[in-house]
Amino acid sequence: MPQQSTDDCHTKSNAAGFRSKSKLALTILDLYKVLPKTNCGQCGQTACLAFAAKVITDKEDVGNCPYLAAEARQLTNQIHE
Helix, strand or coil: CCCCHHHHHHHHHHCCCCCCCCHHHHHHHHHHCCCCCCCCCCCCCCHHHHHHHHHHHHCCHHHCCCCCCCHHHHHHHHCCC
C-alpha cells in the first residue's frame, strides 16, 4: 500500500472544505498577539492563548476578556466575517 505524504492529506482536507491547521494556527496567533497576555483567567480560560483558540473556533465570546483592546475586537470581527 503506497504511503501518503502529509501534504497529500492536507490538500485533501482543504478540498473537503476544512480549514487548514496552518491557517487556523495563524489566526489564533494573530489574535493572541493583541491580547493582554496576563493569563489572569477572568475570561474562564487558563491562559490568553487558550482564550484566543476558543474565540477563533467560535467556542468563546471575545467579550469575555475584561482587558481586551479595541484592536483585538476589530481583529475578531474580521476573522468571523
